[in-house]
Amino acid sequence: MVQRPPKFLRRLLLTAAPPLIALGAVRLTQTSLAGRLPDSLATHIGLSGRADRFASTAQFLFATTMMIGLLGAFFLVLVVVMRGNPHGQRFMVTGSFAVSTLLGLLHGVVLLSNLDVADATTVTFSGWGIAVPIVAAVLAGALGYALAGHVPAPERTGPLPEDAPRITLAAEERASWSQTMTTRLPLLGGGVLFVGVLTAAISVEWSVAIALLPALLLLITSSVRVTVDGAGLSVRLSLVGWPRKRIALSEIKVVHVKTIRPFKDFGGWGYRFNGAASGVVLRTGEALVVELTNGTEFVVTVDNAETGAALLNTLAERSRTLG
Template sequence: MTDRMKKDGARWGAAVWAVGVSVVLAALPFAASGRLPDRLATHWDGRAPDGSMPLWAAALLPALAWAVLALSIAFAGRRGGSPSGAWVGASLLSGGVFLASAQASIVRANLDRADWKDAESVGAGVVITAVVAVAAGVLGWLAGRRAALPTVAVRPAAGDVMEIPAGERRVWLSRTSNPWLHLIGALTGLVAAAGTMVAAGGLIGVEWALITPFACASLGTLAFASVQARVTEAGLEVAFGPLGWPARRWAAGDIVSARVENRRPAQVGGWGYRLSGLGTTVMLRSGECLVIHPRKGSEFAVSVDDAERGAALLNALAAKQRTGA
């Protein structure tokens, strides 16, 4: 998986999120139009509403504001370079969650009211909206920071075991992501988010039969749409998802051998985290995989770039642990 493909996957995910939030912002008031007054309360002075907009403006203006904000963030991110990924993710997630939640609170407050002046207070909704938006921003920041971590390069190894000079330490790091799995995760997440916003707006009850399956599908897909493999003196760590969780770890001394092997999805039963006669394979793209043979359990393979150097370093560290050198 090339760096370009990884960036394209992130861009597609951001685009799906931006469009989805725009649709929710614009569609929610129109979907409830039969139960809303001609003008909607959109501003409160304490507990009482003191400002209003016609329904079309309450629907389209937030969507337009979000579109401008999302485009501005995307443009600034392109000019800011790779370290900007953390704040871009935080801004898109927190901004989208905040506006969508605020729109749901406004619709709920005006629901089944004959006049906008009779709208309910949105005090509790504002607090909940702020907390959820901050949490979403933190998650976006952590995911962006993890993706921006530099890859530590090591010298090419001669053969299957890397030669490590005395007194030196080597670290190997490689990442892989699948843009199609990211897109599926984003789409299923949007369905769950849309169902949640419609319920928060009071249009329907909380449809757990709809929200739960799509939310679980989104979280599960995104958790295994990207992977990071790291070899240090402690051994091998394979971390999944944008936050690096869950993760699997093997101590260097618990690994009998490591090698490179070309595998295809058809061999292991498909994409993602697969169990087959070959053992466990994390299959995100066809081609070379880092394969380890642990002392206990079946073999484990992960499809990452530069697997040859990772295997060579891991073999050297395993041999060092066994000899006590």
């Protein structure tokens, strides 16, 4: 019988593979097109729509290697740091797949745009040359997330600590709790889109497409729905419903409330990782802190967190009693 490598080792290998593949693909593309490329490559298009930065092939490949290689090393280091956080490792694999695909394809677009060009100053980059790598990066990230796999926490059978907050529920009584947390990110997204439209009106038409993606991402990720019910804890994006984070009652060790300061505790806002802790941090203030049976924590900032914590503890304890 063939033994599968541990999940950590598999995720380590999955994180390392995309940067190496991206670098190999760029190198292979350059080698195969070497005779059709100018001595000086156009590597950047300014707001005027004309090429304004140039580099030799050797310089271009060196910069590509450094950029993709350093980012790949960054993701590898984070996977090692998060050895005790399987969920965090999964997102590092996702990031490695997405970023490596994006950078590899963008650098490939640069080479193809310079193909058979006598004067590099005449090179232009089409909007499709930017849109396609972005779409491919999203798909690659989804593939990496799937390949990394989910590692469920072991089931807990013992009682919760006596001082854990609870609410009173009759044996046959059912209860659920839900809150929506919204930030001011849509305002930032609107600002990004405005800059893109303004730039397009002045000079670069395809800048709207570049601004549209981050603006949409800021809008989509600005609101989350937190739900506690008989299935456990669920956190999802309010506008699109995906991605969704689910924690089963059997995975919960105990739940409590803590005041979170985004920069001090997690280094910023959004979906964050901090050692063995991960979570959705959208503002300063009270948060549900779910201690899992695998030794990690999941944190989500939300209003009325005391009620959510008490209900989640009660439902988790009840599920063990009934089980």
